[in-house]
Amino acid sequence: MTNEMTPIRLGTRRSRLAVAQSGTVARELERVSGRPVELVQITSEGDTNRASLASLGGAGVFATRLREALRAGECDILVHSLKDLPVEQPPGLVIAATPPRADARDVVITRDGITLDELPPGSRIGTGSPRRMAQVRRANPQAAVHDLRGNIDSRMGRVRDDELDAVILAAAGLVRTGSDDAEIPTVAGLSVEPRVLSSWPTAAGQAALAVETLTDADPQLLAWLGELDAPLTRFAVTLERAVLGGIEAGCHAPVGIHAQTSDGTVHVRAGVYDDESHNDVTLDHSERLDGFESLIEGYIQARGSGAAADSSGLTVRAREIGSELARRLLRYGAADIVNREAAPSS
Structure with missing residues (x-):
């Protein structure tokens, strides 16, 4: 970073919702950094093309142009709706913060x-x-x-x-x-x-924001972003996205998955929806998380260091649980549904 008066440039889509949620992150980042934050509004193909998201390649189309702007130096950080991001994180970029999740319903x-x-x-x-x-x-x-x-x-x-x-x-x-x-x-x-999440699970990462930057961003910027990060949100959305990745479903697939923790126990509801309702694959899972407080403490110490937080014990545990639940869904028949959905129509 140059000097304390140089604004941090936050890249965002132009929609009212995107600007509103980016503004929330900007205010929090100004609070923790003492630096001004300016919004850089970026237009993506998903904003200008009115075709269905499926035909455009899924909700990830919103992220592509923003990530190009970040790599080109047009902005310093991005704010995404996490549910719009493909599960696979591209090289050179890191989700440096997931602020506290809003209402996921x-x-x-x-x-x-x-x-x-x-x-x-x-x-x-x-x-x-x-x-x-x-x-x-x-x-x-x-x-x-x-x-x-x-x-x-x-x-x-x-x-x-x-x-x-x-x-x-x-x-x-x-x-x-x-x-x-x-x-x-x-x-x-x-x-x-x-709608009730126990019977109507929503998209993986719904209501969570992802603050993304370059892996080799200024360490001070990474440290500031780390202060915006919410460990319980990170755990839940990492688990949800691990399920999505494990069944090889895109972020716009007919899959609902929601995880939440209470008193050291994680509760997960998942549904993979077929054209015929009797072929749906659903799963309810609750699991006691031994040593969960220690995992959170370790994550808090690692956050603000970029990629290190993503390999902490907390996120590793979330991916382990998510991957195991994905294997169960596949055994129950989710693979057939996801493969049919991914097949090109004739």
Whole structure:
């Protein structure tokens, strides 16, 4: 870093949600560093091309242009929605911080407060996520699912304008763009129905942010970013992404996976969704984490050192559990579903 008045440049997508969540990280980084942080807005192909994410190569399309900007020296750090990042970390880059996770649930937005399960046959439900499409069909087989792209406001506008009867959104997006509170904000004129994670697991890493920089970034910058890192969030999302990687499913596959810890025990719910619901593969797992406090202490000592934190005992344990759960899912039949989803259509 040059001098204390030189801004730290934070690269972000241009959407209202991306700018809002990047602004949250910027304020925290200013607090811990004493340095100004400026946002560098970057346009990706995923922001300008209205084709489905699957046809563009998955949600990782959002990260490609940002990472090019980081490598080119256009910015010093990036802030991503972690669920948009491919599991495989590219050489030369490191996720230096995962700040505390927001509300990981999905929510159903409707005009009149009727729950998703009770919407009448033929109700038009909008979502661009294959996972959410499958979960909607499980909850209400008579609903008509419509592929949907666009920002939060445009999606909710289609419900308000009676083009759709409901849309499925991430609770974290509503919180980050509409409220400073930890609770889901009230959406003017629309009703919000949170789904329950125990029966509706969301995308790996949903509601978590990833602060990414160069592996050989300035040690002081890495140390500042380390202070933004939340060990419990890192553990949970590392486990979730290990499951996703273990079954060789992309970040836009019809897979829901959510992990959380309480009192030294990790609880995991996973679902791999087939075209036919009776072929779904689901898994519930709880495991006592012996020595968990010591693993957290070791991680806190290692964070801020870039790649070292990613090889700490805490993250290694998360990957071990995630990999074992992936093997169980594969034994139960997840491989057949994922392979069919990945096969090109005729």
